[in-house]
Amino acid sequence: MDLLLLEKSLLGIFVAVVVAITISKLRGKRFKLPPGPLPVPVFGNWLQVGDDLNHRNLTGLAKKFGDIFLLRMGQRNLVVVSSPELAKEVLHTQGVEFGSRTRNVVFDIFTGKGQDMVFTVYGEHWRKMRRIMTVPFFTNKVVQQYRFGWEAEAGSVVEDVKNNPEAATNGIILRRRLQLMMYNNMYRIMFDKRFESEDDPLFVRLKALNGERSRLAQSFEYNYGDFIPILRPFLRGYLKICKEVKERRLQLFKDHFVEDRKRLASTKSMNNEGLKCAIDHILDAQQKGEINEDNVLYIVENINVAAIETTLWSIEWGIAELVNHPEIQKKLRHELDTVLGVGHQITEPDTYKLPYLQAVVKETLRLRMAIPLLVPHMNLHDAKLAGYDIPAESKILVNAWWLANNPANWKNPEEFRPERFLEEESKVEANGNDFRYLPFGVGRRSCPGIILALPILGITLGRLVQNFELLPPLGQSKIDTTEKGGQFSLHILKHSTIVAKPREF
Numbered sequence: 298m299d300l301l302l303l304e305k306s307l308l309g310i311f312v313a314v315v316v317a318i319t320i321s322k323l324r325g326k327r328f329k330l331p332p333g334p335l336p337v338p339v340f341g342n343w344l345q346v347g348d349d350l351n352h353r354n355l356t357g358l359a360k361k362f363g364d365i366f367l368l369r370m371g372q373r374n375l376v377v378v379s380s381p382e383l384a385k386e387v388l389h390t391q392g393v394e395f396g397s398r399t400r401n402v403v404f405d406i407f408t409g410k411g412q413d414m415v416f417t418v419y420g421e422h423w424r425k426m427r428r429i430m431t432v433p434f435f436t437n438k439v440v441q442q443y444r445f446g447w448e449a450e451a452g453s454v455v456e457d458v459k460n461n462p463e464a465a466t467n468g469i470i471l472r473r474r475l476q477l478m479m480y481n482n483m484y485r486i487m488f489d490k491r492f493e494s495e496d497d498p499l500f501v502r503l504k505a506l507n508g509e510r511s512r513l514a515q516s517f518e519y520n521y522g523d524f525i526p527i528l529r530p531f532l533r534g535y536l537k538i539c540k541e542v543k544e545r546r547l548q549l550f551k552d553h554f555v556e557d558r559k560r561l562a563s564t565k566s567m568n569n570e571g572l573k574c575a576i577d578h579i580l581d582a583q584q585k586g587e588i589n590e591d592n593v594l595y596i597v598e599n600i601n602v603a604a605i606e607t608t609l610w611s612i613e614w615g616i617a618e619l620v621n622h623p624e625i626q627k628k629l630r631h632e633l634d635t636v637l638g639v640g641h642q643i644t645e646p647d648t649y650k651l652p653y654l655q656a657v658v659k660e661t662l663r664l665r666m667a668i669p670l671l672v673p674h675m676n677l678h679d680a681k682l683a684g685y686d687i688p689a690e691s692k693i694l695v696n697a698w699w700l701a702n703n704p705a706n707w708k709n710p711e712e713f714r715p716e717r718f719l720e721e722e723s724k725v726e727a728n729g730n731d732f733r734y735l736p737f738g739v740g741r742r743s744c745p746g747i748i749l750a751l752p753i754l755g756i757t758l759g760r761l762v763q764n765f766e767l768l769p770p771l772g773q774s775k776i777d778t779t780e781k782g783g784q785f786s787l788h789i790l791k792h793s794t795i796v797a798k799p800r801e802f
């Protein structure tokens with residue numbers, strides 16, 4: 298028999314076995330599965346739907362198959378939920394059943410198979426990690442302790458931009474400076490540290506490694522090896538790079554931040570609660586034997602991704618919308634001037650006196666959700682949803698973007714119109730009090746960082762609009778707001794050049 302024939306025969310046998318196993322599994326269990334396109338052996342629906350399962354493509358599929366549908370992606374089940382009622386069922390009513398997280402071959406590497414908090418299954422470890430992280434990160438006390446730092450960082454952005462002659466003429470990529478600000482906002486909380494400038498070598502290394510981690514994790518490039526286990530050997534090169542990035546990153550966190558802080562703690566009296574930064578609390582938990590050294594590093598890893606990028610993307614989207622809607626920018630500036638007085642630099646407590654600013658923030662998070670599919674959920678055991686059987690360990694995506702952009706539930710949702718949150722949607726908050734609007738999720742696995750993200754967004758956008766007229770570069774009427782989606786993220790594709798003309802006071 299020639300080689301080609303042998304190959305074909307083996308492939309034929311393999312396909313037959315897979316089909317037989319799939320059919321017997323489904324028959325054996327008599328599952329009533331959610332609707333969806335008809336799967337083919339081995340590949341499931343993957344060849345039909347492709348790799349780019351972003352919020353818009355999934356919305357298209359929801360229009361075809363309904364508010365709950367199932368995609369078979371190779372060996373993995375993917376259930377997509379697209380109505381407020383079903384979102385409530387997944388996140389609230391059956392919050393425990395659907396409160397775990399899927400990982401994939403790449404996230405397994407970056408999280409040490411769930412030794413972190415964000416990607417761990419629902420259970421003892423998650424509860425402990427969330428409890429340990431709450432006091433140092435997620436309380437109003439933290440906001441009150443660090444808000445002066447955030448105000449100072451935003452103030453320093455304003456100063457640097459004013460001092461840069463390019464800013465008022467050709468424009469600058471404002472995001473670069475805001476990225477430094479976001480690192481400083483979070484590194485102050487974590488390690489009581491900040492970086493002096495965009496050229497600080499440690500900041501440059503950190504930024505590069507975090508960027509690489511995000512790119513590798515959010516890419517669709519590795520799907521084939523994740524969906525179809527027999528193809529996994531072809532992913533070896535990709536996974537090797539992931540492992541290297543993960544190790545270099547954790548080593549950097551350890552050598553330059555965690556160990557530094559430990560040394561400082563041993564030379565300085567840390568009895569005074571006020572002097573403690575987040576890592577001191579986390580290291581206390583390690584000393585008590587509640588968590589191990591790896592867990593400490595994974596907490597740092599989680600904050601680097603969950604806190605810094607999401608907030609930065611949202612600031613970037615907010616600026617883009619304000620540049621592209623000058624009348625809204627003007628109205629916001631007018632509110633800041635009249636409520637606070639011209640020249641009075643906005644502070645955290647001021648944000649509560651500024652309804653239009655809050656509406657701008659909410660509208661940004663509605664139209665340009667940083668995590669439009671939430672962080673994928675998972676059911677550890679077989680479950681029921683909307684009368685369908687959901688096989689154990691299915692990946693559950695809640696299309697939060699569509700919930701907040703479905704014209705059946707919102708007036709002209711494609712328009713950037715902050716007024717909606719002062720008019721017909723004035724009761725809707727970002728904390729999940731309405732299942733149509735879940736930019737931070739809701740329930741057990743919802744975002745605990747909302748308490749920090751909202752004031753940081755308000756202070757940053759407020760300071761920029763108070764101090765500058767933000768415009769597209771000369772000759773352009775708008776900046777490009779093409780989106781770039783990932784496994785579950787959404788950011789702006791091009792980091793635009795923005796002209797920032799200082800205001801005269």
Ligand code: HEM
Nearest residue numbers: 415603604607608611668671672737738742743744746750
């Ligand atoms: C605008 C900024 C932010 C947005 C839009 C955002 C959004 C989200 C979303 C949608 C989730 C998943 C909810 C779910 O799966 O049901 C999440 C989870 C999470 N976020 Fe945020 N987030 C932001 C900022 C932050 C900040 C500043 C921090 C930390 C300081 C943070 C820490 C976390 C953590 C730890 C989780 C995982 C919670 C868990 O699995 O139990 N986030 N975030």
